[in-house]
Amino acid sequence: MAIRVQAEDFDVGAEYAALTRGRSSIGGVTLFSGLVRDMAGGAAVSAMTLEHYPGMTEKQLEAIEAEARRRWPLDDVLIIHRYGRLEPGDQIVLVATASAHRDAAFDSCRFLIDWLKTKAPFWKLEATPDGERWVEAKDSDDSAAARWDP
Template sequence: MAIRVQAEDFDVGAEYAAFTAGRTSVGGVAMFVGLVRDIAGGEAVSAMTLEHYPGMTEKQLEAIEEEARRRWPLDDVLVIHRHGRLEPGDRIVMVATASAHRDAAFESCRFLMDWLKTKAPFWKLEATPEGERWVEAKDSDDAAAARWSE
């Protein structure tokens, strides 16, 4: 397991190579990489600043990862989430799951992203031509996370 919260960018190819190196029992890896968009809510976005609460953020990400492992037979999980000022096209998040079976990899990766969007303590401030605005929680994100209720 690797959970990293960092300001620095990451190399998706290098992270994937390290994640899969020597893993002969893995039958599938599912991966998601999130990027900053230049449009949000129909408005232009020139930058996004992600804030978090150090220590608490990592603990919550670990709890989400533990829940994924409880639900699916995973060989490994990787979560990298950036903070700080990011511009359109910058990478924000990478989630990868490895399992002997593709369904477990696919489902757990989607679960992790759905729960990260709603349960991880990150706050987003968007810079727009009209000024800065805090990003509010979206009903669609809550609905996506709710589908995983047991």
């Protein structure tokens, strides 16, 4: 397991190689990489600043990861989430799950990103032509996360 909250960018190919190197028990890996968009809510976005609560953020990500491991037979999990000022096209997050079976890899990856989006303590400030605005929680994100509730 690896959970990293960092300002630095990451290399998806290098992370994949490290996750799978020498691991012949892995039958499938699912990766999700989230990027900063140049439009949100009908407005142009020139940058996004992500803030988090150090210590609490990692602890919450560990709890979300532990829940995924409880639900699916996973060989490994990787969560990288960036903070700081990011521009359109920059990578924000990487979630990767590895399992002997594809269904576990697909379902657990989707679960992790859905719960991360709604339960991890990150705050997003978008820079638009009309000024800065905090990104509000979306009902669609809550609905996506709720489908995983027991």
